[in-house]
Amino acid sequence: MSFVLASQSASRRAMLDAAGVPFEAVPARVDEDAAKAAMAHLSPRDLADALAELKAVKVSRSRPGDLVLGSDSLIALADGTRLDKPESREEAADHLRRMSGGTHDLWSAAVVAEGGAAVWRHVDRARLHVRLLSDDFIAAYLDAEWPAIAGCVGCFRVEGPGVQLFSRLDGSHFTILGLPLLQVLDYARVRGIVMR
Numbered sequence: 001m002s003f004v005l006a007s008q009s010a011s012r013r014a015m016l017d018a019a020g021v022p023f024e025a026v027p028a029r030v031d032e033d034a035a036k037a038a039m040a041h042l043s044p045r046d047l048a049d050a051l052a053e054l055k056a057v058k059v060s061r062s063r064p065g066d067l068v069l070g071s072d073s074l075i076a077l078a079d080g081t082r083l084d085k086p087e088s089r090e091e092a093a094d095h096l097r098r099m100s101g102g103t104h105d106l107w108s109a110a111v112v113a114e115g116g117a118a119v120w121r122h123v124d125r126a127r128l129h130v131r132l133l134s135d136d137f138i139a140a141y142l143d144a145e146w147p148a149i150a151g152c153v154g155c156f157r158v159e160g161p162g163v164q165l166f167s168r169l170d171g172s173h174f175t176i177l178g179l180p181l182l183q184v185l186d187y188a189r190v191r192g193i194v195m196r
Helices: 010-018 032-038 044-062 089-099 135-145 161-165 173-177 181-190
Strands: 003-005 067-076 103-114 117-130 166-170
Touching (some): 032 044, 044 103
Parallel strands (some): 003 067
Antiparallel strands (some): 103 117
């Protein structure tokens, strides 16, 4: 039995690799926009969970003997609005202006599928306290970070210059990076993927 990460995310791959988890990365290739539209009625927490399950189950169907980990992260602004990945630099600047000075929820979900069905799941929340961001800061930040953050919900890489957006972060560092890693490791130990 192999452990498969249903993701192209560099940060998720790096977390599993650094933790010593033997795994193979296989992109899930799901239409996230269509899935989000079909599941728009769900809360951000439940949507992150559903998208993680969708990815895990899709890859698991083609890897029936393996455990497949799907994951997803979403940000819910203080007003309840969900932020998706920015599609342009202008949209990223708008996201940063909307996040400025507020406290927002980041939901990271992990679902493991086996034989085409979900067998384990965990959803974790982190609170992001964003400092007041000036227009000059936003422009300079995007000069330095765009397009590297184009695939990042919230327009940041907390392991890089994106940490400058925040006055405080509450919650697991791994959750903020996009995967509730400690809980994934607990399950991986139960299943014999890593040593107990």
